[in-house]
Amino acid sequence: MKNYKITIEYEGTDFCGWQIQAKSKTIQEELQKAIKTILREEVNLIGAGRTDSGVHALGQTANFRYTGEIDMGKFIYSVNAILPRGIAISRGEEVLPEFHARFDAKKRVYLYIITNKKSPFYWKYSYFYNKEVDVRLLNEFCKEIVGKRDFRSFAKEPEENQGTDCAIHSAHWRITGDFTIFSIEANRFLRGMVRTIVGTLLEMERKRMNRDYLSEIIEKRERESAGMAVPPQGLFLYKVRY
Structure with missing residues (x-):
């Protein structure tokens, strides 16, 4: 075959x-x-x-x-x-006959899009977040999640025998027109992980928290310690690298 x-x-x-x-x-x-x-x-x-x-x-x-x-x-x-x-x-x-789309993937890239402009053409593909964000501060927070860490605190119930360690290669925010876009690349993602990371980062930015708080969340390994997950419509699986 x-x-x-x-x-x-x-x-x-x-x-x-x-x-x-x-x-x-x-x-x-x-x-x-x-x-x-x-x-x-x-x-x-x-x-x-x-x-x-x-x-x-x-x-x-x-x-x-x-x-x-x-x-x-x-x-x-x-x-x-x-x-x-x-x-x-x-x-x-x-x-090749042995190629497997899931197990051979080396990295996956997700985008999450937010906007503070209400538009009937944006609501399906972005999260309406009714305030301006400090991208510089958000990118400071991102430094705490890059690397190989246990992301149990940011996930829904993990799959059995799969573990909760992930290696995040990059994470950053940028502004493009009406949108603020979060890009994250890792070897794997846990269920609900990206949306919970985004929700936690936005909460920390809003409250002007110290970035060390992220390390505390990671160390607790409890979903309740992280912020709320943002809605699904802003999330895109952008690319899979082999």
């Missing part, structure tokens, strides 16, 4: 996340149904990251195995034609 990798974009508002769930509309299920229709064969689609309900993606990656040859241009055109309008395959290629 041949192994194929695809890159996917999706607007997560109307979906209950990536992973297939009983009686819920998910990205993985919609893609598998569309691919089966075109290839006339069941496929098991393996995603690089399992995004939560309402979260978007600009560069989700997945792989599947298929018994025949695929003309990738025709395949992408045909699958996109029958997918819901909130999902699209942007690229595809044949890869």
Whole structure:
């Protein structure tokens, strides 16, 4: 069997996340149904990251195995034609038989977008945060989370036997037009981790707290010690690096 990798974009508002769930509309299920229709064969689609309900993606990656040859241009055109309008395959290629979209991923990059400008065109893709933020202070806080740390305090219940250590390679804030964008890159992320980090950083900035407080949160290893998670609509899986 041949192994194929695809890159996917999706607007997560109307979906209950990536992973297939009983009686819920998910990205993985919609893609598998569309691919089966075109290839006339069941496929098991393996995603690089399992995004939560309402979260978007600009560069989700997945792989599947298929018994025949695929003309990738025709395949992408045909699958996109029958997918819901909130999902699209942007690229595809044949890869080595042993390639695994999740386990071979070296780094994942997420973006979180906030804005203090109310607009009917922004609400689906950003968190309306009705105040200006001090980006310099937020970036000072980010220095405390870069590196290999135990991020149990920022996660929902972790998966069994997976551990809670993550290596964050970079984290920073920037202002672009009406938006303030948080970018974070790590080898892996725990469930709910990015949104809780953002919520905690914003709370600390609002209260003008000392950045050492982040180390205290990390050391406690208790979800209750961190701030509230921000809403899902501002979060994007931006890129997966191999």
